[in-house]
Amino acid sequence: MQLQIQQVVPIPLKPNLLNRQSDIWLKGITFLPGTRVKIKAASGTGKTTFIHFLYHLRNDYEGNIFWGDTDIQNFTPAQLAQHRQQKISIVFQDLRLFPNLTARENIELKRVMQQPLYPESTIKEMAEQLGITKILHQRAGICSYGEQQRIAIIRALMQPFEWLLMDEPFSHLDQENTRKAAALITEECNKRNAGFILTDLDDDHYFTYHQNLVL
Known part of the structure; x- marks a missing residue:
């Protein structure tokens, strides 16, 4: 499934964006299936807004x-x-975990709502890869932010998808944990022949991107 962006601009930010150079806003661009896209942007230029548009959490755009x-x-x-259940998955910048549920319960909620149903053992396997096995039974709200990011990444991978949307998914992870998370994401995208769109503040070397864009 391809994604097409046609002359999109967020209405609240439009006056500030008209005189800025952007590869996305007010442009026509097509992302082919399986494409891996990095979108780099400074704070306040609409990274989260763009991801929310793609997930249809917001529609205040032209x-x-x-x-x-x-x-x-x-x-x-x-x-x-x-x-949202079959075609796209998402790692929110603010994660949107249920703080009073355990890490496992947050992931399990996504797992049991999807078809096909992923094996329960997959949670443990992914948790081992990301080094959070010991906190699976802790309430998400008392986990560190880096641990919560890894919970949110596993939750996003616990469903079918053709596109994975990620909004600064590694902002609280060190290099080694980022490397592990990127390897897991790459592995799961390869299994599905899926593409992804990742927004961040800086360049990185954790993925091989097909497109590097500036918002």
Whole structure:
């Protein structure tokens, strides 16, 4: 499933963006299936806003966003739910974990809602890869932010997807833990022939990107 961005600009930020150089805002761009995209931008230029547009959490923009042949604004609620369950997954910048549930329960909620149902053993395998096995039974709210980021990454991988959206997913991880998380993400995207879009403040060397863009 390809993604097309056509002359999109966030309405609240439009006056500030008209005179800025951007590879995304007010441009026409197509991301082909399986493409791995890095979008670099300074704080306040709309990284999270852009990810929220793609996930249809916000629609205060001009222009059009097409997933496949369908403008996301034309999705019915049922179509949007199906799209999020089968076609796209997300790692939010603010993570959106349930603080009173354990790490495992946060991941399990995603696992049991999807078809096909991923084996429960997958949670332990991914947790071992990311070094968080010992905190699976802790409440997410008392885990460190870096641990919470790894919980959110595993949760996002616990469903089918053709595209993975990631908004500064490694901001609280050291280099070694970032390397491990990137390796797991690459492995899971390869299994699905999936693409991803990652936003961040800086350049990195953890992935091989097909496109490096500036917001």
